[in-house]
Amino acid sequence: MKCGDAIAYMHEYLDGDLPLEQRRKLKHHLSECPACAARFQSMQHTEALLRAMPVEAAPADLTHKIMKSLPRTRSPKSWTTWVRRHPGMSAAAIFLLIMLSSFVAMWNQGQQLSLKGDDLEHVVVKGRTVIVPEGERVEGDLIIENGELQVLGEVDGNLTVIDGNVTLASTAHIAGKVKEIDRAMDWAWYKLTSWFDTLAYGS
Amino acid sequence: MRPMETRLARLARKGDQRAFAEIVELYKDKLFHLANRMMSNRQEAEDIVQETFLRVYKHLDRYDENQKFSTWIYRIATNLCIDRLRKRRPVYSLDAESSDHEGLDGYAMMPSDDRTPESELLLSETQRIIHETIETLPLKYRAVMALRYFQDMSLQEISEVLEMPVTTVKTRVHRGREFLRKKLEPKL
Ligand SMILES: [Zn+2]
8 A cells, every 4th residue: 555545544534434444454554654654643633632622602691692683673574585485386476466456456447448468559449449450460468348349450469358348350360368257247257356355455 | 303493493584582592592602613713713703603693583584494504504604704714814815715736835824913812811732722723724724624623514514514515525624634734743
């Protein structure tokens, strides 16, 4: 065994990672090599001294100081924390919340026509009728409440008509789904909004 | 079963101050010992322990229960020590960043001259020499050596605290050990 290998073994030994077979080899080398034996003794000595360093306790008043230094109240679990902990859920929840709040806003607006969508530039509003003209293309979804919808052109997303009617011309093309909701009749819709009302207003 | 610290951390997160005080009681002496050995200064060690708990308190929401609480709290304390030591000796911090493959010579730090005398009184002559020698340990070995020898951590635990591979921790322990041995041998 070379002295260099023996030194590497010494460190492994002190790490507690030297297998039995290598331990035997090291022991054998130390019995033949005074330089390595002296080095090993010095290493063990250092090791023992380090471990024997006294543990000084923290000052007695430290706990008190620490507890006093803390902010008065821990801020309640923030929205962002919840988002961080539930990344998948939260995206869906935020979406649902936005959807619900916009619906509730519409509800509160009473019988007025309300129109929501990502791309309202390409629609024409006449009174309570919303028209997607022929040759026009609306990107994304359209949500219409309390009104008529006439589609002659293209809609790239879903169409939702609440308390209204939808007329599709032969030239119309809807990429997504068409959904008509009658709030008076639709049980699911009723449940959803009443649940949200309870949540939001505690009634 | 969850260890006690995780349970306490949960209670503290909900605003239970007594649970947090229990966490402080569990860790303050260990952290003080670590910081005192790393900083060689009682006052700074005390500041670091205080700052550690303040950070723990503020960031309880970020504690990931998949890791041990001790790993998390030691990481915060060690990082605070390293930051302070870097600020204390900006010239040497560059060296501390250098590769593990470089030699030991020339990387020793100057001992700090702001030690408080009362801490010296508690130590025997041998212990004083060791104390001073630890102060000359390059930063990158110091954290590893302090966790290994003054907190009795396994190499695996150290690698988790410092977020570095076990092989790097091992190399640093070996070099730190050689550094101390060479320095101490003529003195003892
Ligand atoms: Zn040899």
